[in-house]
Amino acid sequence: MTDVVVPATGYVIISASPDFSCPDSRRYYRDKGIMQGKTVIYGDIISAEERRAMKKGFAGKLANLVWRRDKTLFAPDESCAAVFVDLDDPRFANPEFLVSLATAGEQVRVIGKSDRNDIQDTIKVSKLGVAEVLTSEQCLTRLHDLLNEVEEIATASEHRDTRYTIDALIGSSPQIKEIRKTIRLLAEVDFPSALILGETGSGKSLVSRILHNTGLRGKHNLVEVNCSAIPDELFESELFGHVKGAFTDAKNEKTGLFEFAQEGTLFLDEVGNLSPSAQAKLLKVLEDKKLRKVGSVEEKDISVRVVAATNVDLHEAIRAGQFREDLYFRLNLLTIEIPPLRQRPEDIRDLIEYYLNQFAVLYNKGTIRFSENAIEDMTAYAWPGNIRELCNVVERAVLLTHRDEITAKDIRSALKRGRITAAERRQLTIELPPQGVSLEDVQAQVIKRVLDMFNWNKTEAARYLQISRPRLRRIIQAAGLEQNRRRP
Numbered sequence: 001m002t003d004v005v006v007p008a009t010g011y012v013i014i015s016a017s018p019d020f021s022c023p024d025s026r027r028y029y030r031d032k033g034i035m036q037g038k039t040v041i042y043g044d045i046i047s048a049e050e051r052r053a054m055k056k057g058f059a060g061k062l063a064n065l066v067w068r069r070d071k072t073l074f075a076p077d078e079s080c081a082a083v084f085v086d087l088d089d090p091r092f093a094n095p096e097f098l099v100s101l102a103t104a105g106e107q108v109r110v111i112g113k114s115d116r117n118d119i120q121d122t123i124k125v126s127k128l129g130v131a132e133v134l135t136s137e138q139c140l141t142r143l144h145d146l147l148n149e150v151e152e153i154a155t156a157s158e159h160r161d162t163r164y165t166i167d168a169l170i171g172s173s174p175q176i177k178e179i180r181k182t183i184r185l186l187a188e189v190d191f192p193s194a195l196i197l198g199e200t201g202s203g204k205s206l207v208s209r210i211l212h213n214t215g216l217r218g219k220h221n222l223v224e225v226n227c228s229a230i231p232d233e234l235f236e237s238e239l240f241g242h243v244k245g246a247f248t249d250a251k252n253e254k255t256g257l258f259e260f261a262q263e264g265t266l267f268l269d270e271v272g273n274l275s276p277s278a279q280a281k282l283l284k285v286l287e288d289k290k291l292r293k294v295g296s297v298e299e300k301d302i303s304v305r306v307v308a309a310t311n312v313d314l315h316e317a318i319r320a321g322q323f324r325e326d327l328y329f330r331l332n333l334l335t336i337e338i339p340p341l342r343q344r345p346e347d348i349r350d351l352i353e354y355y356l357n358q359f360a361v362l363y364n365k366g367t368i369r370f371s372e373n374a375i376e377d378m379t380a381y382a383w384p385g386n387i388r389e390l391c392n393v394v395e396r397a398v399l400l401t402h403r404d405e406i407t408a409k410d411i412r413s414a415l416k417r418g419r420i421t422a423a424e425r426r427q428l429t430i431e432l433p434p435q436g437v438s439l440e441d442v443q444a445q446v447i448k449r450v451l452d453m454f455n456w457n458k459t460e461a462a463r464y465l466q467i468s469r470p471r472l473r474r475i476i477q478a479a480g481l482e483q484n485r486r487r488p
Helices: 021-030 048-057 095-102 120-125 136-154 173-186 204-214 232-240 276-288 312-318 325-331 344-364 373-381 386-400 410-415 439-453 456-463 467-479
Strands: 037-044 065-068 079-088 109-113 130-134 192-197 220-224 263-269 306-310 335-337
Touching: 021 306, 048 136, 048 373, 065 079, 079 095, 079 136, 095 109, 109 136, 120 130, 130 136, 136 410, 173 204, 192 325, 204 220, 204 263, 204 306, 232 276, 276 325, 312 467, 344 373, 344 386, 373 410, 439 467, 456 467
Parallel strands: 037 065, 037 079, 079 109, 109 130, 192 306, 192 335, 220 263, 263 306
Antiparallel strands: none
Protein backbone atom coordinates (compact mmCIF):
# COMPACT_ATOMS: atom_id res chain seq x y z
CA MET A 1 0.00 0.00 0.00
CA THR A 2 1.71 3.21 -1.16
CA ASP A 3 0.83 6.79 -0.28
CA VAL A 4 0.33 9.05 -3.27
CA VAL A 5 -0.61 12.68 -3.59
CA VAL A 6 -3.98 13.36 -5.20
CA PRO A 7 -5.53 16.58 -6.49
CA ALA A 8 -6.98 19.00 -3.96
CA THR A 9 -7.54 22.73 -3.70
CA GLY A 10 -6.74 25.43 -1.18
CA TYR A 11 -4.76 24.48 1.88
CA VAL A 12 -5.55 20.80 2.09
CA ILE A 13 -2.94 18.10 1.66
CA ILE A 14 -4.31 14.66 0.87
CA SER A 15 -2.55 11.33 1.19
CA ALA A 16 -4.44 8.45 -0.36
CA SER A 17 -3.62 4.78 0.14
CA PRO A 18 -4.96 2.88 -2.86
CA ASP A 19 -4.68 -0.89 -3.13
CA PHE A 20 -2.24 -1.22 -6.04
CA SER A 21 -2.91 -4.93 -6.26
CA CYS A 22 -6.30 -4.00 -7.68
CA PRO A 23 -6.09 -3.39 -11.48
CA ASP A 24 -8.87 -0.78 -11.43
CA SER A 25 -7.16 1.19 -8.67
CA ARG A 26 -3.79 1.10 -10.46
CA ARG A 27 -5.42 2.23 -13.71
CA TYR A 28 -7.17 5.14 -11.97
CA TYR A 29 -4.02 6.53 -10.37
CA ARG A 30 -1.93 5.94 -13.49
CA ASP A 31 -4.49 7.75 -15.63
CA LYS A 32 -4.50 10.67 -13.18
CA GLY A 33 -0.79 11.11 -13.85
CA ILE A 34 0.09 10.66 -10.18
CA MET A 35 2.11 7.48 -10.45
CA GLN A 36 4.19 8.63 -13.40
CA GLY A 37 5.35 11.87 -15.00
CA LYS A 38 7.84 14.66 -14.45
CA THR A 39 7.83 17.34 -11.80
CA VAL A 40 8.54 20.81 -13.20
CA ILE A 41 9.97 23.43 -10.81
CA TYR A 42 9.83 27.16 -11.52
CA GLY A 43 12.20 29.26 -9.40
CA ASP A 44 14.05 28.65 -6.14
CA ILE A 45 11.65 26.67 -3.98
CA ILE A 46 14.58 25.27 -1.97
CA SER A 47 18.06 26.59 -1.22
CA ALA A 48 21.14 25.80 -3.29
CA GLU A 49 22.60 23.82 -0.37
CA GLU A 50 19.45 21.69 -0.09
CA ARG A 51 19.51 21.10 -3.84
CA ARG A 52 23.12 19.91 -3.67
CA ALA A 53 22.27 17.58 -0.80
CA MET A 54 19.33 16.24 -2.80
CA LYS A 55 21.56 15.51 -5.78
CA LYS A 56 23.88 13.54 -3.53
CA GLY A 57 21.15 11.71 -1.60
CA PHE A 58 18.98 10.88 -4.62
CA ALA A 59 21.66 10.17 -7.20
CA GLY A 60 20.09 8.51 -10.22
CA LYS A 61 16.53 9.54 -9.30
CA LEU A 62 16.53 13.16 -10.44
CA ALA A 63 15.54 12.51 -14.04
CA ASN A 64 11.91 13.22 -13.14
CA LEU A 65 12.73 16.73 -11.82
CA VAL A 66 12.89 19.56 -14.37
CA TRP A 67 14.18 22.94 -13.04
CA ARG A 68 13.25 26.09 -14.98
CA ARG A 69 14.46 29.65 -14.47
CA ASP A 70 12.00 31.24 -16.89
CA LYS A 71 8.26 31.00 -17.61
CA THR A 72 8.54 28.52 -20.47
CA LEU A 73 5.51 26.24 -20.28
CA PHE A 74 5.88 22.49 -20.59
CA ALA A 75 4.49 20.95 -23.78
CA PRO A 76 0.83 19.82 -23.65
CA ASP A 77 1.88 16.27 -24.54
CA GLU A 78 4.68 16.25 -21.94
CA SER A 79 4.03 13.82 -19.10
CA CYS A 80 3.83 16.13 -16.10
CA ALA A 81 2.47 15.09 -12.69
CA ALA A 82 3.16 18.19 -10.60
CA VAL A 83 4.41 21.76 -10.94
CA PHE A 84 6.15 23.72 -8.16
CA VAL A 85 6.13 27.52 -8.42
CA ASP A 86 8.08 30.05 -6.34
CA LEU A 87 5.32 32.51 -5.40
CA ASP A 88 7.85 34.74 -3.64
CA ASP A 89 9.37 35.50 -7.06
CA PRO A 90 7.26 38.17 -8.86
CA ARG A 91 8.06 36.59 -12.22
CA PHE A 92 6.20 33.42 -11.32
CA ALA A 93 3.48 34.95 -9.11
CA ASN A 94 1.95 36.58 -12.18
CA PRO A 95 -1.80 35.68 -12.32
CA GLU A 96 -1.77 34.97 -16.06
CA PHE A 97 1.19 32.61 -15.68
CA LEU A 98 -0.46 30.71 -12.81
CA VAL A 99 -3.68 30.28 -14.77
CA SER A 100 -1.73 29.05 -17.79
CA LEU A 101 0.02 26.45 -15.61
CA ALA A 102 -3.23 25.26 -14.03
CA THR A 103 -4.88 24.84 -17.42
CA ALA A 104 -1.87 23.40 -19.26
CA GLY A 105 -2.92 19.81 -18.58
CA GLU A 106 -6.06 18.16 -17.36
CA GLN A 107 -4.45 16.52 -14.33
CA VAL A 108 -1.55 18.90 -13.61
CA ARG A 109 -1.21 19.79 -9.93
CA VAL A 110 0.21 23.27 -9.22
CA ILE A 111 1.97 23.68 -5.86
CA GLY A 112 3.11 27.11 -4.72
CA LYS A 113 6.02 27.98 -2.43
CA SER A 114 5.72 30.97 -0.12
CA ASP A 115 7.28 31.76 3.23
CA ARG A 116 5.13 34.84 3.82
CA ASN A 117 2.21 32.95 5.45
CA ASP A 118 -0.35 35.46 4.15
CA ILE A 119 -3.83 33.91 4.18
CA GLN A 120 -5.29 36.46 1.74
CA ASP A 121 -2.51 35.79 -0.79
CA THR A 122 -3.11 32.06 -0.41
CA ILE A 123 -6.83 32.41 -1.10
CA LYS A 124 -6.05 34.60 -4.11
CA VAL A 125 -3.66 32.15 -5.76
CA SER A 126 -5.91 29.18 -4.95
CA LYS A 127 -8.56 30.81 -7.14
CA LEU A 128 -5.98 30.97 -9.94
CA GLY A 129 -5.49 27.22 -9.86
CA VAL A 130 -2.78 26.72 -7.22
CA ALA A 131 -3.70 23.54 -5.35
CA GLU A 132 -1.47 24.04 -2.30
CA VAL A 133 0.77 26.68 -0.78
CA LEU A 134 3.75 25.26 1.11
CA THR A 135 6.76 26.70 2.90
CA SER A 136 10.31 26.05 1.64
CA GLU A 137 10.74 23.34 4.26
CA GLN A 138 7.48 21.67 3.25
CA CYS A 139 8.49 21.84 -0.43
CA LEU A 140 11.74 20.06 0.40
CA THR A 141 9.82 17.34 2.23
CA ARG A 142 7.40 16.99 -0.68
CA LEU A 143 10.24 16.66 -3.20
CA HIS A 144 11.82 13.96 -1.04
CA ASP A 145 8.46 12.15 -0.98
CA LEU A 146 8.11 12.40 -4.76
CA LEU A 147 11.62 11.06 -5.34
CA ASN A 148 11.07 8.20 -2.92
CA GLU A 149 7.78 7.48 -4.64
CA VAL A 150 9.54 6.89 -7.97
CA GLU A 151 11.14 3.75 -6.59
CA GLU A 152 8.25 2.70 -4.35
CA ILE A 153 5.61 2.80 -7.07
CA ALA A 154 7.74 0.63 -9.33
CA THR A 155 7.36 -2.26 -6.89
CA ALA A 156 4.00 -1.37 -5.34
CA SER A 157 2.13 -4.20 -7.03
CA GLU A 158 4.59 -6.76 -5.66
CA HIS A 159 5.38 -5.44 -2.18
CA ARG A 160 3.03 -4.12 0.47
CA ASP A 161 4.10 -0.80 1.97
CA THR A 162 5.58 -1.48 5.43
CA ARG A 163 6.15 2.13 6.48
CA TYR A 164 2.93 2.24 8.46
CA THR A 165 2.78 -1.18 10.06
CA ILE A 166 2.78 -1.62 13.83
CA ASP A 167 6.61 -1.73 13.70
CA ALA A 168 6.69 1.90 12.53
CA LEU A 169 5.93 2.91 16.12
CA ILE A 170 9.47 3.14 17.51
CA GLY A 171 10.14 2.56 21.21
CA SER A 172 10.11 0.01 24.02
CA SER A 173 8.55 2.06 26.83
CA PRO A 174 5.41 0.76 28.58
CA GLN A 175 3.40 3.62 27.06
CA ILE A 176 4.37 2.74 23.49
CA LYS A 177 3.79 -0.96 24.14
CA GLU A 178 0.27 -0.10 25.34
CA ILE A 179 -0.41 1.94 22.20
CA ARG A 180 0.76 -0.97 20.04
CA LYS A 181 -1.56 -3.28 21.97
CA THR A 182 -4.49 -0.93 21.38
CA ILE A 183 -3.78 -0.67 17.64
CA ARG A 184 -3.61 -4.46 17.33
CA LEU A 185 -7.00 -4.79 19.04
CA LEU A 186 -8.50 -2.17 16.72
CA ALA A 187 -7.10 -3.79 13.56
CA GLU A 188 -10.04 -6.22 13.39
CA VAL A 189 -12.74 -3.73 14.45
CA ASP A 190 -14.54 -1.34 12.08
CA PHE A 191 -14.76 1.52 14.57
CA PRO A 192 -16.36 4.78 13.30
CA SER A 193 -14.18 7.35 15.07
CA ALA A 194 -11.18 7.86 17.31
CA LEU A 195 -9.35 10.72 19.00
CA ILE A 196 -5.56 10.98 19.20
CA LEU A 197 -4.17 13.32 21.85
CA GLY A 198 -0.60 14.49 22.24
CA GLU A 199 1.74 17.45 22.18
CA THR A 200 3.09 18.98 19.00
CA GLY A 201 5.54 16.65 17.29
CA SER A 202 4.65 13.58 19.35
CA GLY A 203 3.59 11.41 16.40
CA LYS A 204 -0.19 11.79 16.11
CA SER A 205 -0.14 11.69 12.30
CA LEU A 206 1.98 8.52 12.31
CA VAL A 207 -0.46 6.76 14.67
CA SER A 208 -3.38 7.74 12.43
CA ARG A 209 -1.62 6.23 9.39
CA ILE A 210 -0.85 3.02 11.27
CA LEU A 211 -4.49 2.78 12.41
CA HIS A 212 -5.61 3.13 8.80
CA ASN A 213 -3.00 0.90 7.18
CA THR A 214 -3.40 -2.00 9.63
CA GLY A 215 -7.20 -1.77 9.87
CA LEU A 216 -10.16 -3.08 7.91
CA ARG A 217 -10.32 0.09 5.80
CA GLY A 218 -6.66 0.03 4.81
CA LYS A 219 -7.38 -0.80 1.15
CA HIS A 220 -9.25 2.47 0.71
CA ASN A 221 -8.15 6.10 0.80
CA LEU A 222 -6.59 7.88 3.75
CA VAL A 223 -7.31 11.60 3.48
CA GLU A 224 -5.37 13.95 5.75
CA VAL A 225 -6.75 17.39 6.54
CA ASN A 226 -4.98 20.16 8.45
CA CYS A 227 -7.98 21.86 10.09
CA SER A 228 -5.93 24.96 10.96
CA ALA A 229 -5.19 25.57 7.28
CA ILE A 230 -8.78 25.71 6.02
CA PRO A 231 -10.45 29.13 6.16
CA ASP A 232 -14.06 29.12 7.31
CA GLU A 233 -15.30 30.25 3.91
CA LEU A 234 -13.71 27.19 2.23
CA PHE A 235 -14.58 24.59 4.86
CA GLU A 236 -17.81 23.27 3.32
CA SER A 237 -16.44 23.27 -0.22
CA GLU A 238 -13.28 21.40 0.80
CA LEU A 239 -14.88 18.76 3.01
CA PHE A 240 -18.27 18.29 1.34
CA GLY A 241 -17.57 19.44 -2.23
CA HIS A 242 -19.70 21.70 -4.43
CA VAL A 243 -21.70 21.51 -7.64
CA LYS A 244 -21.02 23.56 -10.74
CA GLY A 245 -22.35 27.11 -10.35
CA ALA A 246 -22.73 26.88 -6.56
CA PHE A 247 -20.86 30.18 -6.27
CA THR A 248 -18.98 32.60 -8.50
CA ASP A 249 -15.77 30.60 -8.93
CA ALA A 250 -17.43 27.16 -8.99
CA LYS A 251 -16.82 26.51 -12.69
CA ASN A 252 -16.73 22.73 -12.24
CA GLU A 253 -18.18 20.21 -9.83
CA LYS A 254 -15.82 19.35 -6.98
CA THR A 255 -15.56 16.13 -5.00
CA GLY A 256 -15.23 16.82 -1.27
CA LEU A 257 -12.70 15.19 1.01
CA PHE A 258 -15.39 13.19 2.83
CA GLU A 259 -16.52 11.68 -0.46
CA PHE A 260 -12.95 10.98 -1.56
CA ALA A 261 -12.40 9.12 1.74
CA GLN A 262 -15.48 6.93 1.18
CA GLU A 263 -14.96 3.51 2.84
CA GLY A 264 -11.59 4.77 4.05
CA THR A 265 -10.33 7.15 6.72
CA LEU A 266 -10.52 10.93 7.11
CA PHE A 267 -7.81 12.24 9.44
CA LEU A 268 -8.65 15.64 10.94
CA ASP A 269 -5.42 17.05 12.33
CA GLU A 270 -5.61 19.98 14.79
CA VAL A 271 -9.37 19.50 15.12
CA GLY A 272 -9.29 21.62 18.27
CA ASN A 273 -8.65 24.69 16.11
CA LEU A 274 -11.89 24.44 14.12
CA SER A 275 -14.21 27.44 14.36
CA PRO A 276 -17.63 27.03 16.05
CA SER A 277 -19.31 27.19 12.64
CA ALA A 278 -17.09 24.45 11.20
CA GLN A 279 -17.61 22.32 14.31
CA ALA A 280 -21.39 22.47 13.87
CA LYS A 281 -21.18 21.45 10.18
CA LEU A 282 -18.80 18.58 10.99
CA LEU A 283 -21.02 17.33 13.81
CA LYS A 284 -24.08 17.14 11.56
CA VAL A 285 -22.27 15.00 8.98
CA LEU A 286 -20.90 12.69 11.68
CA GLU A 287 -24.34 12.24 13.23
CA ASP A 288 -26.35 11.83 10.01
CA LYS A 289 -23.66 9.97 8.03
CA LYS A 290 -24.88 11.97 5.05
CA LEU A 291 -23.45 14.98 3.24
CA ARG A 292 -24.81 17.56 0.87
CA LYS A 293 -22.52 19.34 -1.56
CA VAL A 294 -22.58 23.12 -1.55
CA GLY A 295 -25.31 24.22 -3.98
CA SER A 296 -26.94 20.79 -4.14
CA VAL A 297 -30.29 19.57 -2.78
CA GLU A 298 -29.32 15.90 -2.83
CA GLU A 299 -27.79 14.09 0.12
CA LYS A 300 -25.27 11.28 -0.22
CA ASP A 301 -24.69 8.45 2.23
CA ILE A 302 -21.12 8.23 3.47
CA SER A 303 -19.18 5.53 5.25
CA VAL A 304 -15.99 7.14 6.50
CA ARG A 305 -13.92 6.49 9.59
CA VAL A 306 -13.01 9.82 11.19
CA VAL A 307 -9.80 9.99 13.20
CA ALA A 308 -9.21 13.37 14.86
CA ALA A 309 -6.06 14.66 16.55
CA THR A 310 -5.23 17.70 18.63
CA ASN A 311 -2.67 19.10 21.05
CA VAL A 312 -5.37 21.27 22.65
CA ASP A 313 -6.81 20.39 26.06
CA LEU A 314 -10.36 19.76 24.83
CA HIS A 315 -11.83 19.62 28.35
CA GLU A 316 -10.50 23.11 29.00
CA ALA A 317 -11.67 24.24 25.54
CA ILE A 318 -15.17 22.95 26.33
CA ARG A 319 -15.22 24.81 29.64
CA ALA A 320 -14.11 27.97 27.84
CA GLY A 321 -16.87 27.57 25.24
CA GLN A 322 -14.33 27.09 22.43
CA PHE A 323 -15.18 23.47 21.57
CA ARG A 324 -18.55 21.74 21.34
CA GLU A 325 -19.09 19.07 23.98
CA ASP A 326 -21.39 17.06 21.69
CA LEU A 327 -18.69 16.99 18.97
CA TYR A 328 -16.16 15.86 21.57
CA PHE A 329 -18.38 12.94 22.59
CA ARG A 330 -18.91 12.03 18.93
CA LEU A 331 -15.15 11.93 18.24
CA ASN A 332 -14.12 10.44 21.57
CA LEU A 333 -15.39 6.91 21.03
CA LEU A 334 -11.79 5.70 21.34
CA THR A 335 -8.87 7.71 22.67
CA ILE A 336 -5.16 7.14 22.13
CA GLU A 337 -2.97 9.46 24.17
CA ILE A 338 0.65 9.75 23.05
CA PRO A 339 2.93 10.78 25.93
CA PRO A 340 5.59 13.45 25.33
CA LEU A 341 9.12 12.23 24.77
CA ARG A 342 10.32 13.56 28.14
CA GLN A 343 7.99 11.07 29.86
CA ARG A 344 9.47 8.07 28.02
CA PRO A 345 13.25 8.64 27.87
CA GLU A 346 13.85 4.92 27.33
CA ASP A 347 12.56 5.38 23.76
CA ILE A 348 15.09 8.07 22.84
CA ARG A 349 17.97 5.70 22.05
CA ASP A 350 15.76 3.64 19.70
CA LEU A 351 14.56 6.79 17.94
CA ILE A 352 18.12 8.10 17.57
CA GLU A 353 19.23 4.85 15.93
CA TYR A 354 16.20 4.82 13.63
CA TYR A 355 16.73 8.37 12.34
CA LEU A 356 20.51 7.96 12.24
CA ASN A 357 20.20 5.02 9.84
CA GLN A 358 17.62 6.85 7.74
CA PHE A 359 19.61 10.06 7.29
CA ALA A 360 22.97 8.31 6.91
CA VAL A 361 21.53 6.63 3.81
CA LEU A 362 19.79 9.79 2.59
CA TYR A 363 22.95 11.91 2.78
CA ASN A 364 25.34 9.13 1.76
CA LYS A 365 27.32 9.31 5.00
CA GLY A 366 28.29 5.65 5.15
CA THR A 367 29.04 4.23 8.59
CA ILE A 368 28.31 6.83 11.25
CA ARG A 369 27.41 6.67 14.92
CA PHE A 370 26.62 8.79 17.97
CA SER A 371 29.05 8.85 20.86
CA GLU A 372 27.75 7.52 24.15
CA ASN A 373 28.07 10.99 25.71
CA ALA A 374 25.95 12.43 22.90
CA ILE A 375 23.24 9.80 23.48
CA GLU A 376 23.32 10.40 27.24
CA ASP A 377 22.91 14.15 26.74
CA MET A 378 20.09 13.64 24.25
CA THR A 379 18.36 11.30 26.70
CA ALA A 380 18.62 13.92 29.45
CA TYR A 381 17.27 16.71 27.21
CA ALA A 382 13.59 17.62 27.66
CA TRP A 383 12.69 17.65 23.90
CA PRO A 384 9.88 20.21 24.07
CA GLY A 385 9.35 19.68 20.32
CA ASN A 386 9.16 15.91 20.91
CA ILE A 387 9.95 13.45 18.09
CA ARG A 388 9.81 16.13 15.42
CA GLU A 389 12.54 18.10 17.19
CA LEU A 390 14.65 14.98 17.78
CA CYS A 391 14.33 14.03 14.11
CA ASN A 392 15.44 17.51 13.02
CA VAL A 393 18.41 17.50 15.39
CA VAL A 394 19.59 14.07 14.23
CA GLU A 395 19.21 15.05 10.57
CA ARG A 396 21.14 18.28 11.08
CA ALA A 397 23.89 16.53 13.02
CA VAL A 398 24.27 13.85 10.33
CA LEU A 399 24.22 16.41 7.52
CA LEU A 400 26.85 18.71 9.06
CA THR A 401 29.31 16.21 10.53
CA HIS A 402 32.57 15.38 8.73
CA ARG A 403 33.51 12.52 11.03
CA ASP A 404 32.37 8.97 11.65
CA GLU A 405 31.19 9.85 15.16
CA ILE A 406 28.72 12.53 16.21
CA THR A 407 29.76 14.01 19.54
CA ALA A 408 27.96 15.85 22.33
CA LYS A 409 29.41 19.08 20.94
CA ASP A 410 27.82 18.35 17.55
CA ILE A 411 24.45 17.86 19.25
CA ARG A 412 24.81 21.15 21.08
CA SER A 413 25.47 22.88 17.77
CA ALA A 414 22.49 21.15 16.14
CA LEU A 415 20.22 22.22 18.99
CA LYS A 416 21.36 25.83 18.66
CA ARG A 417 20.81 25.86 14.90
CA GLY A 418 17.41 24.25 15.15
CA ARG A 419 15.59 26.08 17.89
CA ILE A 420 11.93 25.19 17.88
CA THR A 421 9.03 27.60 17.51
CA ALA A 422 8.17 30.09 20.21
CA ALA A 423 4.86 28.34 20.87
CA GLU A 424 6.62 25.01 21.46
CA ARG A 425 9.31 26.61 23.60
CA ARG A 426 6.71 28.10 25.92
CA GLN A 427 5.21 24.69 26.71
CA LEU A 428 6.14 23.62 30.22
CA THR A 429 5.13 20.63 32.33
CA ILE A 430 5.47 20.85 36.10
CA GLU A 431 5.78 17.52 37.89
CA LEU A 432 3.33 17.43 40.82
CA PRO A 433 3.92 14.34 43.01
CA PRO A 434 1.04 12.93 45.12
CA GLN A 435 2.74 13.96 48.38
CA GLY A 436 2.81 17.61 47.32
CA VAL A 437 5.54 19.99 46.22
CA SER A 438 7.03 23.17 47.64
CA LEU A 439 6.84 26.50 45.84
CA GLU A 440 10.64 26.56 45.79
CA ASP A 441 10.71 23.24 43.90
CA VAL A 442 8.23 24.55 41.34
CA GLN A 443 10.37 27.67 40.92
CA ALA A 444 13.47 25.51 40.47
CA GLN A 445 11.75 23.42 37.76
CA VAL A 446 10.75 26.55 35.84
CA ILE A 447 14.20 28.12 36.15
CA LYS A 448 15.93 24.88 35.06
CA ARG A 449 13.65 24.53 32.02
CA VAL A 450 14.21 28.13 30.92
CA LEU A 451 17.98 27.81 31.37
CA ASP A 452 17.99 24.65 29.25
CA MET A 453 15.87 26.43 26.66
CA PHE A 454 18.54 29.14 26.33
CA ASN A 455 21.47 26.70 26.64
CA TRP A 456 22.31 28.22 30.03
CA ASN A 457 22.79 31.73 28.71
CA LYS A 458 21.93 33.46 31.99
CA THR A 459 21.48 36.89 30.43
CA GLU A 460 18.85 35.63 27.96
CA ALA A 461 17.18 33.47 30.61
CA ALA A 462 16.95 36.37 33.07
CA ARG A 463 15.47 38.62 30.37
CA TYR A 464 12.90 35.95 29.49
CA LEU A 465 11.99 35.48 33.18
CA GLN A 466 11.85 39.26 33.68
CA ILE A 467 14.24 39.20 36.64
CA SER A 468 17.76 40.54 37.16
CA ARG A 469 20.79 38.40 36.39
CA PRO A 470 22.07 38.55 40.02
CA ARG A 471 18.70 37.32 41.28
CA LEU A 472 18.75 34.46 38.77
CA ARG A 473 22.27 33.53 39.92
CA ARG A 474 21.12 33.45 43.58
CA ILE A 475 18.19 31.16 42.70
CA ILE A 476 20.51 28.82 40.78
CA GLN A 477 22.89 28.62 43.75
CA ALA A 478 20.13 28.11 46.32
CA ALA A 479 18.46 25.33 44.30
CA GLY A 480 21.74 23.65 43.37
CA LEU A 481 20.88 23.74 39.69
CA GLU A 482 24.47 24.00 38.46
CA GLN A 483 25.22 20.40 39.46
CA ASN A 484 22.24 19.19 37.38
CA ARG A 485 23.10 21.37 34.40
CA ARG A 486 22.61 19.81 30.96
CA ARG A 487 25.92 20.01 29.11
CA PRO A 488 25.48 18.99 25.47
